[in-house]
Amino acid sequence: MRVAQEFIPGSAKVQSMSIKNPYVPELAVIEKITEETWDTKTFRAAFVNEEFRENFTYKPGQFQLVSVFGVGEATFCLTSAPTRKGFVEFSVKKVGTVTSALHELDEGTTVGIRAPLGNRFPYERFKGKDLWFIGGGIGMAPLRSLLNFCLDNRRDYGKIGIIYGARSSADLCFTYEYDEWQKSPNTELFLTIDKEEEGWAKNVGFVPTYLMDLKPSPKNAIAITCGPAIMIKYVLQDLKELGFEDEQIWTTLEMKMKCGIGKCGRCNIGHIYVCTDGPVFSHAQLKELPPEY
Amino acid sequence: MAETNDMEQGLRAKAKELLESGQVKVVIGYEAGSVPFKCAPLFAETPEEADRLVWNPTCVNNLAVYLPEAVKRGKVAVVLKPCDAGSIVELIKEHQIERDDVIAIVVGCPGVLSLDGLSEMDLGDIRSIEWRGNGIAVTTGAGEVTIPREKAFAGKCLSCQTGEPALADIKIGESPAREPLRDAYISLEEYEKMSPAERRAFWAKQFERCIRCYACRAVCPACYCSECFVDKAAQLWVSKSTDPTANWFFHMARAMHLAGRCIGCGECERVCPVRIQLSLLGKKVHIDVEDMFDYEPGADPEALPVLGSFEAKDPDPCPE
Amino acid sequence: MEAKVISKQDIKNWLESLAGKYEIIAPVTEDGVTRFRTVQDFSAIDLVPTPAAGSLRAVFTPETETLFEYELSGHAAEVKVSEAAVKDRLIFGARACDAAALKYVDAVYSNVEPVDTLYFNRRERTAIVGLFCSNPSWSCFCTEVGDFLTNPVGMDAYFTDIGDKLHAEALTPKGEELLSAPQFKPASEADAQAVEEVRKKALSRLPKPTDHAAASKSYDWDHPIWARLAEKCLGCGICAYLCPTCHCFDIQDCAMGSKGGRFRCWDTCQFEKFTLMGAGHNPRPSKKERTRQRVFHKFKYSPERYAVLGCVGCGRCIAACPVNIDIRRVLEELESQG
Numbered sequence: 001m002r003v004a005q006e007f008i009p010g011s012a013k014v015q016s017m018s019i020k021n022p023y024v025p026e027l028a029v030i031e032k033i034t035e036e037t038w039d040t041k042t043f044r045a046a047f048v049n050e051e052f053r054e055n056f057t058y059k060p061g062q063f064q065l066v067s068v069f070g071v072g073e074a075t076f077c078l079t080s081a082p083t084r085k086g087f088v089e090f091s092v093k094k095v096g097t098v099t100s101a102l103h104e105l106d107e108g109t110t111v112g113i114r115a116p117l118g119n120r121f122p123y124e125r126f127k128g129k130d131l132w133f134i135g136g137g138i139g140m141a142p143l144r145s146l147l148n149f150c151l152d153n154r155r156d157y158g159k160i161g162i163i164y165g166a167r168s169s170a171d172l173c174f175t176y177e178y179d180e181w182q183k184s185p186n187t188e189l190f191l192t193i194d195k196e197e198e199g200w201a202k203n204v205g206f207v208p209t210y211l212m213d214l215k216p217s218p219k220n221a222i223a224i225t226c227g228p229a230i231m232i233k234y235v236l237q238d239l240k241e242l243g244f245e246d247e248q249i250w251t252t253l254e255m256k257m258k259c260g261i262g263k264c265g266r267c268n269i270g271h272i273y274v275c276t277d278g279p280v281f282s283h284a285q286l287k288e289l290p291p292e293y
Numbered sequence: 294m295a296e297t298n299d300m301e302q303g304l305r306a307k308a309k310e311l312l313e314s315g316q317v318k319v320v321i322g323y324e325a326g327s328v329p330f331k332c333a334p335l336f337a338e339t340p341e342e343a344d345r346l347v348w349n350p351t352c353v354n355n356l357a358v359y360l361p362e363a364v365k366r367g368k369v370a371v372v373l374k375p376c377d378a379g380s381i382v383e384l385i386k387e388h389q390i391e392r393d394d395v396i397a398i399v400v401g402c403p404g405v406l407s408l409d410g411l412s413e414m415d416l417g418d419i420r421s422i423e424w425r426g427n428g429i430a431v432t433t434g435a436g437e438v439t440i441p442r443e444k445a446f447a448g449k450c451l452s453c454q455t456g457e458p459a460l461a462d463i464k465i466g467e468s469p470a471r472e473p474l475r476d477a478y479i480s481l482e483e484y485e486k487m488s489p490a491e492r493r494a495f496w497a498k499q500f501e502r503c504i505r506c507y508a509c510r511a512v513c514p515a516c517y518c519s520e521c522f523v524d525k526a527a528q529l530w531v532s533k534s535t536d537p538t539a540n541w542f543f544h545m546a547r548a549m550h551l552a553g554r555c556i557g558c559g560e561c562e563r564v565c566p567v568r569i570q571l572s573l574l575g576k577k578v579h580i581d582v583e584d585m586f587d588y589e590p591g592a593d594p595e596a597l598p599v600l601g602s603f604e605a606k607d608p609d610p611c612p613e
Numbered sequence: 614m615e616a617k618v619i620s621k622q623d624i625k626n627w628l629e630s631l632a633g634k635y636e637i638i639a640p641v642t643e644d645g646v647t648r649f650r651t652v653q654d655f656s657a658i659d660l661v662p663t664p665a666a667g668s669l670r671a672v673f674t675p676e677t678e679t680l681f682e683y684e685l686s687g688h689a690a691e692v693k694v695s696e697a698a699v700k701d702r703l704i705f706g707a708r709a710c711d712a713a714a715l716k717y718v719d720a721v722y723s724n725v726e727p728v729d730t731l732y733f734n735r736r737e738r739t740a741i742v743g744l745f746c747s748n749p750s751w752s753c754f755c756t757e758v759g760d761f762l763t764n765p766v767g768m769d770a771y772f773t774d775i776g777d778k779l780h781a782e783a784l785t786p787k788g789e790e791l792l793s794a795p796q797f798k799p800a801s802e803a804d805a806q807a808v809e810e811v812r813k814k815a816l817s818r819l820p821k822p823t824d825h826a827a828a829s830k831s832y833d834w835d836h837p838i839w840a841r842l843a844e845k846c847l848g849c850g851i852c853a854y855l856c857p858t859c860h861c862f863d864i865q866d867c868a869m870g871s872k873g874g875r876f877r878c879w880d881t882c883q884f885e886k887f888t889l890m891g892a893g894h895n896p897r898p899s900k901k902e903r904t905r906q907r908v909f910h911k912f913k914y915s916p917e918r919y920a921v922l923g924c925v926g927c928g929r930c931i932a933a934c935p936v937n938i939d940i941r942r943v944l945e946e947l948e949s950q951g
Binding site: 334336358499510536564567 | 643644645646648666667676677750751818841844845847848849850851853854855863865867876878879884886931933935936937938939941942
Binding site: 020021022023024025027029067069070071072073074093095096097098099106108109110111112229254255256258259261262263264265266267268269270271272273276290291292293 | 680681683685688689690692694721722724725726727728729730731834860861862863864865866867868873875877880882887888889890891892893894896897902906909910913914915917918
């Protein structure tokens with residue numbers, strides 16, 4: 001866990017007006033909109049400023065604040081992998097004001113993006129290990145960034161298992177990438193849906209239950225999970241039961257954000273800000289924080 | 294006053310009785326504050342806690358504001374000044390509480406303190422405050438000072454008619470009969486002399502100070518909406534910014550929302566950190582409602598909400 | 614630089630001599646409310662209220678501040694950032710608590726990059742002249758949380774009222790520059806003695822220091838006080854809106870057809886919707902969580918993150934709370950044994 005910096009009086013870095021106001025977004029054009037499910041769309045956007053676009057890099061696990069001018073700004077993980085350049089992607093579930101406005105946009109619209117923000121998955125520490133991605137519903141979006149990044153650097157990692165579930169087959173996201181994932185060597189995809197469905201030949205059951213059926217070994221392994229709060233709760237319990245240590249379990253948290261840069265005070269859990277000290281945390285780190293998220 | 298000491302004793306005894314008998318889950322009243330010139334709300338659930346109830350000039354709060362939430366616990370007793378009882382009448386009319394959910398304990402009230410009346414004193418030196426004669430007696434390190442009611446009491450107290458409260462299950466003591474010192478609408482007289490342009494300038498200056506803390510809304514028993522119009526994100530009715538238009542809209546819309554529902558407890562003005570004359574705004578709307586509909590909010594538990602009902606004789610200001 | 618004095622009659626022409634270079638900001642009372650405003654008429658300055666109802670927060674982060682403007686045309690968008698330069702300002706009559714609060718907000722707004730340039734642009738262009746509190750209010754408790762009343766931070770010069778004149782100490786090179794004006798004369802032994810008297814008298818009315826940061830290490834997350842505070846607390850937000858260390862804000866858009874802008878405005882963790890997420894989950898669903906957040910943020914999380922307490926003891930929240938939630942009593946209860 002990055003220790004909060006000690007404030008040394010007088011070291012505040014004062015910048016002149018020529019340095020950009022950190023609340024102003026970069027302009028980006030929506031190039032492609034993919035309908036994932038009845039309430040989820042994935043947007044691919046490219047920065048308008050060529051120099052910014054060429055030089056833009058980020059790490060898996062980071063997030064972005066997307067603006068619909070006149071409506072507002074909201075947080076979305078960078079679901080694309082940084083190994084694939086020239087664009088960024090964000091997946092949007094329609095739940096509120098900004099998400100609904102995004103769903104109304106067509107390809108070609110200009111939006112604002114402030115990125116990259118937040119910390120990242122410490123993928124260097126995952127090298128040489130087996131990785132288990134455990135995702136539920138749209139929780140797969142942040143995991144996808146790390147997953148595709150690892151698949152693009154396949155030799156750095158051991159076996160990769162992806163356990164992904166949703167309410168029904170119509171609620172599964174990124175279906176167009178499953179073939180690519182499974183084609184990767186030593187990589188297996190385990191899909192599951194909550195209830196029986198005609199035409200569904202794969203697993204039926206909640207993600208935590210399926211996890212216990214599959215019994216991944218904790219030996220030299222890392223588990224990364226994201227999904228509905230209730231799913232995460234049971235997945236954490238199950239991983240502990242399977243023998244995973246707190247340092248082997250990683251997740252990414254969601255909180256209401258506005259500034260995204262640790263100033264507006266909205267996303268704190270105890271003394272940390274999810275926007276700057278997170279959103280990626282290990283279970284060991286979460287255990288030290290107050291239970292308020 | 295010996296009588297008010299009796300009222301405090303009577304109040305404690307009644308509260309204990311209600312709690313011991315299990316008639317109510319909680320008695321909401323006042324207790325001593327962290328300093329002698331303030332009190333704090335008390336939620337007494339046991340007879341021991343009920344012993345902390347006080348009744349003195351610092352008891353300014355309108356405790357009706359807690360009722361819609363408190364009645365979820367079960368039956369509630371609440372200590373009310375006669376003026377606050379009007380809030381209960383409106384809450385019952387609007388089905389925020391059922392009549393049977395609440396036991397209204399109305400205490401006799403000589404008048405409550407306005408801290409402005411103590412502005413010449415060193416507040417840190419005050420030891421106690423009690424009713425004395427027509428005003429209050431303040432004990433400090435240097436001795437005792439009596440302050441007459443014109444200076445000590447809240448504006449609303451000076452025009453109080455001390456009639457029968459609109460609603461009371463239990464009465465503790467009687468409010469002393471006295472001549473109102475001023476007309477309820479004295480500040481309105483001055484205001485109504487102003488031309489529309491002068492009024493606009495007056496409110497512009499008032500609202501310019503507004504920091505949109507929404508304390509006025511939070512303290513008001515009539516503002517109980519689970520989602521206030523200013524908090525709506527989808528369909529944004531008013532900007533969250535403090536620019537003049539947004540501030541006007543907030544206050545004017547709130548005044549309209551309170552038309553025929555505000556009973557003039559003055560809490561909004563008491564709590565405003567920038568001293569906007571909110572009770573003047575409320576009074577103006579109140580007098581207009583009275584003129585148009587011959588209706589007094591908080592007075593008659595049987596009457597229908599004025600803007601929630603209509604009668605054939607209602608004024609129709611549309612031009613022919 | 615040695616200490617100086619300025620006669621009260623000379624204050625006006627001293628400020629006038631600065632008015633060309635600085636926008637002078639000082640406490641002004643209107644309709645019974647004292648706030649820091651830009652003043653041209655120096656006789657309107659009111660140095661009596663201790664502290665002023667309004668803090669210095671609005672001077673550095675206005676209640677509403679435009680972040681940028683935009684214009685849409687078809688699918689395209691253009692973003693315009695204001696180029697307006699910030700004028701040099703001088704705050705006259707700041708209290709030690711408010712200046713110390715600025716140091717705290719400096720820590721918050723610079724702790725992680727990018728720093729808040731809007732705030733720091735104003736900060737670096739504002740000189741601050743403080744005034745010692747000869748007459749602390751019943752709600753003041755700055756000495757409990759720090760010693761800045763007598764060892765001020767965050768200001769360029771510190772004045773003390775010693776009767777017909779103000780004693781003046783420069784604390785920074787900027788302060789020295791200000792005090793080199795002809796109206797300032799060297800202070801005498803008697804002047805220094807008078808300052809001591811004034812200091813002693815004020816301190817005798819103020820509480821002793823308490824190490825709340827250390828005590829906060831063992832604050833109880835499940836203390837029964839939170840449920841009790843939640844009963845009384847109206848969630849009105851006055852405490853946060855008057856607080857000089859509160860720094861939380863909301864960001865909103867304002868659209869008028871194809872043009873509009875984005876602004877930020879003050880917000881508070883005391884409001885129910887502060888942490889409410891789009892899909893409906895709220896980590897702080899009731900006043901129990903929100904009152905705890907306020908106390909923990911100021912007294913526990915701030916020392917943990919910034920090594921600085923998040924409260925300067927100005928007492929505004931105590932004076933303004935409609936239901937007499939007194940932070941001093943809350944801390945006493947949290948820190949008492951058993």
